[in-house]
Amino acid sequence: MSLGMILLVVLALLILFGVLQRVLDRMALTDKQALLCVAAIFIGGWLPDLNLGAVTLNWGGAIVPLAVCVYLFFHAGTGMERGRCLIASVLTAAAVYAISVFFPADPVTMPFDPMILYGLCGGAIAWILGRSRRSAFVAGILGVVLADAAVGVVNWRNGISQTVHLGSAGALDAVVLSGVTAVLLCELFGELMERIVRGREQHAAEGGQHA
Amino acid sequence: MKEKGLRLLLSLALAVMLYAACTAPVSAEEAEGDDAAEQLHVVLDSTGAKLFTFCGALHEGDEYIAQDNALYRIATVSGSSAIAERIGEETMPDVSWLDTGEAQAVFADMSVPAAGNSGSDTDSRKLIAMYVTHSDESYVPSDGTQSINGQGGIYDVAREFRDALQAQGIDVILDESTHLPHDSGAYRRSRQTAERLLQKQPDAIIDIHRDGIPDQSEYTCTINGENASQVRLLVGRSNQNSGVNREFAKEIKAVADKQYPGLIKDIFIGKGNYNQDLSPNAILIEFGTHTISKERALESTGLMANVVSTALYGPQTGSASAEGASSSAQKTQSAEKTKGSISGITWLIVAVVVGAVIFLLAQTGGGKAMARKLGRNVSEMTGGLMGKRPEDEP
Numbered sequence: 001m002s003l004g005m006i007l008l009v010v011l012a013l014l015i016l017f018g019v020l021q022r023v024l025d026r027m028a029l030t031d032k033q034a035l036l037c038v039a040a041i042f043i044g045g046w047l048p049d050l051n052l053g054a055v056t057l058n059w060g061g062a063i064v065p066l067a068v069c070v071y072l073f074f075h076a077g078t079g080m081e082r083g084r085c086l087i088a089s090v091l092t093a094a095a096v097y098a099i100s101v102f103f104p105a106d107p108v109t110m111p112f113d114p115m116i117l118y119g120l121c122g123g124a125i126a127w128i129l130g131r132s133r134r135s136a137f138v139a140g141i142l143g144v145v146l147a148d149a150a151v152g153v154v155n156w157r158n159g160i161s162q163t164v165h166l167g168s169a170g171a172l173d174a175v176v177l178s179g180v181t182a183v184l185l186c187e188l189f190g191e192l193m194e195r196i197v198r199g200r201e202q203h204a205a206e207g208g209q210h211a
Numbered sequence: 212m213k214e215k216g217l218r219l220l221l222s223l224a225l226a227v228m229l230y231a232a233c234t235a236p237v238s239a240e241e242a243e244g245d246d247a248a249e250q251l252h253v254v255l256d257s258t259g260a261k262l263f264t265f266c267g268a269l270h271e272g273d274e275y276i277a278q279d280n281a282l283y284r285i286a287t288v289s290g291s292s293a294i295a296e297r298i299g300e301e302t303m304p305d306v307s308w309l310d311t312g313e314a315q316a317v318f319a320d321m322s323v324p325a326a327g328n329s330g331s332d333t334d335s336r337k338l339i340a341m342y343v344t345h346s347d348e349s350y351v352p353s354d355g356t357q358s359i360n361g362q363g364g365i366y367d368v369a370r371e372f373r374d375a376l377q378a379q380g381i382d383v384i385l386d387e388s389t390h391l392p393h394d395s396g397a398y399r400r401s402r403q404t405a406e407r408l409l410q411k412q413p414d415a416i417i418d419i420h421r422d423g424i425p426d427q428s429e430y431t432c433t434i435n436g437e438n439a440s441q442v443r444l445l446v447g448r449s450n451q452n453s454g455v456n457r458e459f460a461k462e463i464k465a466v467a468d469k470q471y472p473g474l475i476k477d478i479f480i481g482k483g484n485y486n487q488d489l490s491p492n493a494i495l496i497e498f499g500t501h502t503i504s505k506e507r508a509l510e511s512t513g514l515m516a517n518v519v520s521t522a523l524y525g526p527q528t529g530s531a532s533a534e535g536a537s538s539s540a541q542k543t544q545s546a547e548k549t550k551g552s553i554s555g556i557t558w559l560i561v562a563v564v565v566g567a568v569i570f571l572l573a574q575t576g577g578g579k580a581m582a583r584k585l586g587r588n589v590s591e592m593t594g595g596l597m598g599k600r601p602e603d604e605p
Contacts, residue, residue: 010563018588019571046410061403100396104250105345106267106483113449113484114395147396155391160361162389168403172489184570191573 011180012038023187026133028075040064045170054163055152061167061175062145069138076134084130085138088122091129092143092182095121097150115174118144119181127186140182144175251424254293256283262295263477266423266500269293274448276301276464276478303465304458309526310469337381337524340408340416343369344401344486346389348421353505357423362389364505368498369419371509375516381524384408402486405493414523415459415492418485420445421508422500430499431507434471434514440499440507441476442467442515447495448480450488451558459492467518474514492523 014020015034024034044060057063076082096118103114122140126132145166152164167175252269254262262275262283273285275295280303283295349364351357366387373385386408390400401418408416422430422443430441444460447453460478467475487493496515498508568581575581 010567014567017585019567019574021588022574045406058403100394100399103395104268105394105397106250115399115484148400151392151396151400158360158392160389160391162391165400165403169406172406173403174399188570188573195573195576 023133023183026187027072027137027183028134037064037068041171041176045172049165049168055149056163056165056168058165058167058170058173060170061173063167065141065167065175065179066145069141072134072138076132081130081132081135084132085126085135088126088129088135088139089142089146091125092118092122092139093146093150095125096143096147096178100147100151115177116181118174119178120185122178122182123185123189126182127189131186131190133183133186133190136182136186137179140179141175144178252288252291252293254283254285254295256295256297264424264426264429265293265479267481270482272448273482274298274480276461276480278473278475278477280464280468301461303468304462306462306465306469309466309521338384338411338413339376339381339519339523340384340386340405340411340413341369341373341419342386342388342401342404342408342416343419344390344397345393345420346391346397347393349501350421350499350503350505350508351501352503357501358393360391362387365419365421365498367505368421368508368512372417372419372498372512372516375513376520379516379520381520384411384413398484398486402489405486405489409489413492415494415519416490417519418493418495420495420497422497424500425502427500427502430476430503432473434474434511437510438507439474439510439514440503442474442499442511443476443497444478445485445495445497446478446480447483447485447487449482450484452488452491452493453480455491456487456493460494463494463518463522466522467515470518470521471514474511474518 011020012035015024015031015038018031020034021031024031029037041060041064044064045058047059049056049058050063073082073085076085099114099117099121119140122143123136126136126139129135148164148166152162155162167173170176250267252265252267254265254269254275256262262277269285269288271285271288275283275285277283280301282298282301284298285293286296287294343365345363345365347358347360347363349355349357349359354364369385369387373383376383386404388404390397390404405416405418424430432439432441444463446456446460450456457478457480464475464478485493485495487495498511498515571581571584572578575584
């Protein structure tokens with residue numbers, strides 16, 4: 001069983017056992033909807049890609065994650081949050097693109113697995129911009145998709161005719177892994193920071209009462 | 212003020228993308244060229260004798276199985292040199308069945324657990340999938356450059372390898388997609404190709420490369436009187452299939468050492484994934500280096516086709532005694548692989564469980580609260596059969 005499949009199964013179990021309940025609440029998703037998405041990504045990954053000529057889209061690796069992004073985008077609380085969501089996506093795309101270009105080409109020489117790094121960038125950028133789990137997921141997904149599209153444009157500029165495959169590895173694609181990693185990082189980092197802040201406030205309040 | 216900041220960030224992102232697009236390396240020449248000298252490492256043993264040259268970064272803990280099956284581990288890396296400690300002799304798979312004469316094919320049950328083969332149709336089928344991650348890689352003496360902006364000379368090697376395997380009666384799917392540019396995103400793009408190929412359930416999936424070290428003498432050899440290139444097998448140690456991939460590489464080397472001594476240069480087990488997490492029978496093969504003639508690499512493809520075919524499916528002919536011996540040896544190797552696979556998955560599950568506990572601790576703030584939350588969730592999941600129901604809680 002590959003790493004991606006194991007992660008998807010683990011993700012489904014985490015949803016089933018309620019570990020991700022708070023994250024899903026913040027993303028305006030129910031457990032059932034989340035499980036449906038995981039199943040759709042899993043099954044969609046095995047379906048033939050949607051061929052649009054120079055671009056192909058995988059159902060599980062690109063279309064389902066992008067549909068979830070659209071849902072999350074329109075369920076974002078305010079116009080400001082939507083704006084931040086888009087900015088986080090563009091910034092993540094720039095980060096993903098820069099990682100591809102500036103990191104050494106050989107995995108042996110890479111200081112960090114880029115597949116994980118993309119998601120970490122998306123999560124960190126979304127958290128800095130708005131502490132939003134929704135934005136983190138959208139940034140993780142759109143960041144990789146936009147970066148792949150940018151590679152297609154650069155290749156075209158260089159006279160290379162190469163099909164742009166979006167999410168073709170299905171559930172194991174960097175698109176899916178990046179979205180999941182981004183939202184998990186945002187939640188973990190967010191919870192820790194919020195706990196520290198709450199702890200400080202409580203401590204200050206107790207100090208005030210004693211005084 | 213906030214909007215101004217956001218606009219600034221957006222402009223910065225677009226500037227980074229634009230700059231990266233303008234400076235993006237398209238070819239191996241650009242990706243390897245400038246940094247090639249920096250990336251070359253001479254690996255020495257503890258006595259100071261040269262073992263091999265490696266193009267790329269080395270890390271402590273990387274391993275190397277030399278041509279004589281001595282196992283080395285990189286102990287220190289300093290500048291452009293590294294010291295490797297000899298750990299001992301690597302235990303290689305038993306291929307004594309290759310000595311036992313001639314007869315029929317015996318590997319209907321497959322030596323290696325195939326990547327998802329099941330059912331009667333696939334049991335008797337022989338299928339190998341191939342792709343080329345670094346599409347531009349080429350051979351300077353034959354192609355005129357080390358990098359071609361499109362399909363490099365490496366595709367000629369891949370096609371020749373495909374034809375040689377097909378001549379052995381094996382179905383081969385060679386995906387000729389390119390994955391340009393030659394940057395750190397190349398493996399992400401080729402991952403998509405690999406995943407598409409794996410849907411056909413091949414018995415093995417091979418990523419075809421050539422090395423980037425300038426000294427051609429490290430790769431030139433003569434086998435059966437023909438000028439050929441040596442071959443390096445590369446295994447990524449940063450994935451849960453690493454143990455099984457290593458067994459697969461060792462099996463190929465053991466067969467090659469019997470059939471064509473000197474053909475396999477070594478096995479390098481380095482940091483990285485190389486998309487080998489996708490299948491237990493995934494392998495990266497480097498046919499020579501860019502400074503040798505492509506004809507040498509092409510010569511080696513025929514030899515490697517015999518080796519891979521034998522390692523995967525057994526000898527084409529063999530005696531009844533050979534059948535018994537090979538069958539039993541293959542069962543032992545299969546058990547080793549299963550052990551390696553289980554060990555890799557166990558480590559992964561342990562890592563995921565530890566991650567989930569950290570995650571829950573961050574959410575709940577303490578062990579007791581975490582246990583309470585888990586108990587409540589398990590109770591909900593099992594309809595109250597297990598765990599603590601919310602109404603039971605004080």
